[in-house]
Amino acid sequence: xxxxSTGLRIFGVIVFAIVVTLFAALIYAAFxxxxxxxxxxxxxxxxxxxxxxxxxxxxxxxxxxxxxxxGAVLFITWKFRTTSEDDPEEFPEQIHGRxxxxxxWTILPALILAGVAVGTVATIINLNKKEPDAIQVQVAGxxxxxxxxxxxxxxxxxxxxxxxxxxxxxxxPAGRPIQVTTTxxxxxxxxxxPGLNGKKDAVPGIRSPLKLEADEPGVYRGQxxxxxxxxxxxxxxxxxxxxxxxxxxxxxxxxKGHAADPTDAKALAGKTTFKALCAQCHVIKGVxxxxxxxxxxxLTAGVxxxxxxxxxxxxxxxxxxxxxxxxxxNDPSVTLxxxxxxxxxxxxxxxxxxxxxxxxxxxxSLEAWLRNPNAIKPNxxxxxxxxxxxxxxxxxxxxxxxxxxxxx
Numbered sequence: 377x378x379x380x381s382t383g384l385r386i387f388g389v390i391v392f393a394i395v396v397t398l399f400a401a402l403i404y405a406a407f408x409x410x411x412x413x414x415x416x417x418x419x420x421x422x423x424x425x426x427x428x429x430x431x432x433x434x435x436x437x438x439x440x441x442x443x444x445x446x447g448a449v450l451f452i453t454w455k456f457r458t459t460s461e462d463d464p465e466e467f468p469e470q471i472h473g474r475x476x477x478x479x480x481w482t483i484l485p486a487l488i489l490a491g492v493a494v495g496t497v498a499t500i501i502n503l504n505k506k507e508p509d510a511i512q513v514q515v516a517g518x519x520x521x522x523x524x525x526x527x528x529x530x531x532x533x534x535x536x537x538x539x540x541x542x543x544x545x546x547x548x549p550a551g552r553p554i555q556v557t558t559t560x561x562x563x564x565x566x567x568x569x570p571g572l573n574g575k576k577d578a579v580p581g582i583r584s585p586l587k588l589e590a591d592e593p594g595v596y597r598g599q600x601x602x603x604x605x606x607x608x609x610x611x612x613x614x615x616x617x618x619x620x621x622x623x624x625x626x627x628x629x630x631x632k633g634h635a636a637d638p639t640d641a642k643a644l645a646g647k648t649t650f651k652a653l654c655a656q657c658h659v660i661k662g663v664x665x666x667x668x669x670x671x672x673x674x675l676t677a678g679v680x681x682x683x684x685x686x687x688x689x690x691x692x693x694x695x696x697x698x699x700x701x702x703x704x705x706n707d708p709s710v711t712l713x714x715x716x717x718x719x720x721x722x723x724x725x726x727x728x729x730x731x732x733x734x735x736x737x738x739x740x741s742l743e744a745w746l747r748n749p750n751a752i753k754p755n756x757x758x759x760x761x762x763x764x765x766x767x768x769x770x771x772x773x774x775x776x777x778x779x780x781x782x783x784x
Contacts, residue, residue, distance in 0.1 A: 392450065403439075413571075413597040420571035420596060421589045422553075423503055427574055430499045434492055441488070503573070503587065510555035510587070513546065517558070517565030517578035518677040519604060519761040520611035520753070521694040522546075528627065540630045543681035545614045545689045547727075549623035550593045556586040561677035562761070566602035569615050575601050590617035595690075595720040605761065606754040612695040614720060622728060629729030629784075630685055633662030638782050646779025649772050657763075658683045660783065676760040687732045687784040690721030693753055697741040699723070700733075726784045734781050742780070746773045 419425040512527040514534045524546045525534035533539070548554050558567045558578040565578040569588065576586040590596060598613035618626065638644045647663070655664040657673055657680035665684075673679060686692070692699050698721035726732045745752055748765050755762020768776070 388454070414599055416570040416574075418571060420594070421573065421591055423573040423587050423589060424571055426499050426502050430495050433495065437488060437492065504585065505587075506555060506585075507553040507587070510553040511548065512555050512557070513548075514557045514559065514583075515546070515567055515578065515586075517560040517562070517567065517600065517604070517611075518679065519562050520600070520607040520755070521681055522567070522611075522613050523561075523679065523681070526627075538631070540627065541682050542630065542685065542689075544691055544695050545616050547616045547618060547623065547626050548588070548590060549620040550590045550617040552589065552620065554588040556588055558584045558586060561679060563604050564602050565600050565604050565611070567598070567613065568601045569596050569598035569613065571596045572615060577602060588615065590615065593617045593619055597695075597720070606756060607694070607762065610694055610696050610753045614691060614695045616690065616720070616727075618727070625728040626688070629688065632729070633665070634660055634684060634783060636662075638779060640778060640782075642775050643778040643782050646772075646775035646777070649768075649776055650779060653766050653768075654776075660684050674760055680763075683780070683783055685729075685783060686780055687726045687737075687782075688723055688729070690723050692742070693745055693749070696753060697745060698738045699742070700738055701736045729784055732781055732784050737777075737781055739777060742777055743773050746776055 416424075417428070417431075419428045512530060512534075514525040514527070516523040516525070521544060524540075524542050526540040526542075527534045527536075528540065529536065529538050535541075546554075556567070556576070558576050559582060560578040560580045562580065564580070566575050567578055567586065568575040572588045572590060573586060576584050578584070594617055596615040596617065598615070600608060600611035600613070602608075604611065638647060650658075650660070651664065655667075656671065657675060659665050659668050659680075659682045661682075661684040681692075687699070690699055691697060700721040700723060721738070724730070724733055724736070745763075746766075746768055749755070749763040750757065750765055753762070757764035
């Protein structure tokens, strides 16, 4: 055997080993969670488990096909390679016209695809089954946050006085199905909580169904997956699953307004600042909700986050900032690593209307947001998309934070 042939063989073996190693590493990495919050391979609810039950066998079939096809290609390439002794004018034996082979490599892929199709259709049917006792929630995408409306009496109207409108976080009872309807008030967005279900586009003028259910109480993060402008990457979402009893208490509190004036002088001054500078976009029930019904909101989406029960949430600014500690004081724009569930912020007793622990309020990020929101979350406020820089003084910021801390 010539030295050139030996070198080519060694080179071929090395290349093959590298390809196999990289492929194995890729498969291994894909199934490693390592605390990542947006891991679609870690189902936490019935719908996501349905998807997992389909994905794994399909991946297994695809893996077998890949190994089989690539193995055959490599074997044929190696076995029937041209050597120095071969006649360059001689063609290999042709297999055209071998009916058995042609039927075989036509039927086998068809059977594989048919099997995958049956499983896919069955999964789609199961995912779209409506549960009679499901909680109805309308999810509306905005640039760049999410609004949630709860139809509590099941009359199909999400804007009644007995219904709930909130923002940034969807609170649900663990173990109970949630029938979500996605839509948008501006451009196309996409709603995705990978731990609970797949993606569903939020399209202006269209109502699209999606079913969610969390097996256990916890925090389930998501991300808008349809490019929607400057802060698409900062348009996150969060589902906070709680015990059924705690959910009922949360609902009772959410139906309340905040008509009473704060007793603290600083907070009262903050309310005055809110009414003067913030009330043209944001709503607080009992403060400016009646006025906002006839007001023209200078926003592309026509709405800004409802702040009535701000302190019952763990995050704000499209769920990119913590409303409560823990927080990194050296970086007001980003809190803890997303792999830490505590990074979602725990409102504690304030979730259901209890006392706000002001010692845990993330004043660093909250003040930074009021000081210059565009520095934290890029927007186009002059075009009605996102929160503008209001040029607040440090005294006004301090007063506004004091007032916001009363909104539970």
